[in-house]
Amino acid sequence: MNHESMAQNSSVIRGGPMANARLGVMLFIAAAVMLFAALVAGFLVLRFGSHGFAGMPSLPGSWNGLLFPVLLLTLIALMRATVHLRALEVRATRLWIALALASSIAFVVILVLSWNAALAVGIAPGTNVRFGLYYLMTGAHGVHALGGVVPIAILAMQARRSGDPHRFLPFLHATELYWRFVIAVGLVLFVLLYVVDA
Numbered sequence: 001m002n003h004e005s006m007a008q009n010s011s012v013i014r015g016g017p018m019a020n021a022r023l024g025v026m027l028f029i030a031a032a033v034m035l036f037a038a039l040v041a042g043f044l045v046l047r048f049g050s051h052g053f054a055g056m057p058s059l060p061g062s063w064n065g066l067l068f069p070v071l072l073l074t075l076i077a078l079m080r081a082t083v084h085l086r087a088l089e090v091r092a093t094r095l096w097i098a099l100a101l102a103s104s105i106a107f108v109v110i111l112v113l114s115w116n117a118a119l120a121v122g123i124a125p126g127t128n129v130r131f132g133l134y135y136l137m138t139g140a141h142g143v144h145a146l147g148g149v150v151p152i153a154i155l156a157m158q159a160r161r162s163g164d165p166h167r168f169l170p171f172l173h174a175t176e177l178y179w180r181f182v183i184a185v186g187l188v189l190f191v192l193l194y195v196v197d198a
Helices: 003-014 017-049 064-086 090-120 129-161 165-196
Strands: none
Touching: 017 129, 017 165, 064 090, 064 129, 064 165, 090 129, 090 165, 129 165
């Protein structure tokens, strides 16, 4: 076996930067899925296994309807940024990343506003188990979304400075993968908290 074929085999085993970034995000997502699976399972057991949820007031809906569409806008913007980056359209890539950053921040702000609306009508985390779980699940999701704002902000800085746009393509792929997870959790929570439990 010559030196060149050994180097090729070695690079296949190690993987490139994209493989490493995606692997790291996938491992994090696997751990986070376990957290949210436990929260959702606990919610479902309490929701359908006890009569403690019957007759309780509904969550105020003034801001809640915006949560999922804003999350979806973040993912769409990241996906469009990827398409434009592959086509070496740097200006369009920057615009889509800026939109992703703005919509991800907007999601966190809207979530805080929805909590304030709930608190204004007397729905606090300590009110009962149902609302305690509401704050726990949406809070955990909000922390994950806030954590997702950081890589988008880094991407925005890289897109402004980078001479070679392909340098940050692996990071963009990993960020997009993470936001797919955030959206999936958001959809499950939206259905559970605002449709099933309405």
